[in-house]
Amino acid sequence: MNNLTTGQAATCFASPELSSADEISREVLSLTHDNSLLPLLDAMPDFVMILNRNRQIIFANRKMREVGSAHFMASVVGLRPGELLNCERVAFAPSGCGTGQACATCGIVSTILTAFSGDPITRDCRLSAQGIEAFDLRVWASPFTWNTVNYVLVIATDISNEKRRRVLERIFFHDILNAAHGVRSIAELLDGEAVMDNELSATLHDVAETLIGEIKSQQTLLAAENNELGVSLTPLHALEVIKSAVSQLRNHNLSARKKIVIAHGTRNFDLISDGALLSRSLANLLKNALEASGPGSTITLGARIEEAGNVFWCHNPGVIPPEVQHQIFQRGFSTKGTGRGIGTYSVRLLTERYLQGTVVLESSEPDGTTFRITVPMLHENEHQHEPLPGTTP
Secondary structure, eight states: OOOEEETTEEESSSOOOOOOHHHHHHHHHHHHTSTTHHHHHHTOSSEEEEEOTTSOEEEEOHHHHHHTTOOSGGGTTTOOHHHHTTBTTGGGOTTSTTOSSGGGGOHHHHHHHHHHTTOOEEEEEEEEBTTSOEEEEEEEEEEEEETTEEEEEEEEEEOHHHHHHHHHHHHHHHHHHHHHHHHHHHHHHHTTOSSOOHHHHHHHHHHHHHHHHHHHHHHHHHHHHTTOOOOBOEEEEHHHHHHHHHHHHTTOGGGTTOEEEEOTTOOOOEEEEOHHHHHHHHHHHHHHHHHHOOTTOEEEEEEEEETTEEEEEEEESOOOOHHHHTTTTSTTOOSSOTTOOOHHHHHHIIIIIISOOEEEEEEETTTEEEEEEEEOOOOHHHHHHOOOTTOBO
């Protein structure tokens, strides 16, 4: 989208214009003149905001202030919704909430703009806040006029648990059914056989391992989202982490007619981290790469030591469109259909919240797509005496 400029303010999407402090003060006084309106909104259990024509908050109820960590109304007035909720995209928006390239995919901004055009609207929206927190909201927005001034009333209900449950259920049944079909196929081959040959026995074992792995993956994600996941730091070898990730997808139907290779020059260096979480995160990136790649594609895994830490990466030849890149780490977002979109989100959740690392995406022509996981360098004495926050001895 082309960059637009208004005076000194720039935008890639919504208007960057801000109301003056005097104008905002007049709007606040106008709304607070009726002592019966705002106390009623303040008592509501949902998130409630009143926005002026420039999408700035004139009123936010108690529930909204609490989720935005704002104790006083005065600290909220004049902000835009994403600024109150600490949206991670605001830092990259040239003129605040709503003006960045990624804001074009924000359901909350689009809902507000639609309401200002004169049409009430209800939409499910998602917002990623700084620090891995995410909001799944059902947002209702409607225009209204108060003392000849136009506003939008926004009421949002937190539907995070509903969305999380639905996505996990669909993914769980989808993946478990795939593995169960594999077990049934082998059982059909065994029908009437007196003795199971070694190759068939090994295949049955691998499929059973895949089934167990899918179940453990869902258990890990649920524990991580509920802040109940323990982290166990142990000495690891880089190649063992990579091979563990590959083994989780070795017999998956996504691996058919595709090649998985370890990058030339990858060294088997030592590191300290949670091996199960690190290998599962890398396996999720590998699964995502397999899903995005066609028959005959090569997916490459690698590891190296950089100044920033220990880096594990996964590359595939495909390219992710910019509008998808902006949303790729959001819970529930997927280009594969309704009810998917947990893989890259879980990688970020596990890496940043529990492994104290980072995950980044680079995708462009002709280089393809690379996800990089970076975890901190720890030494043996740190492992023994100074575990990372939230880890278990």
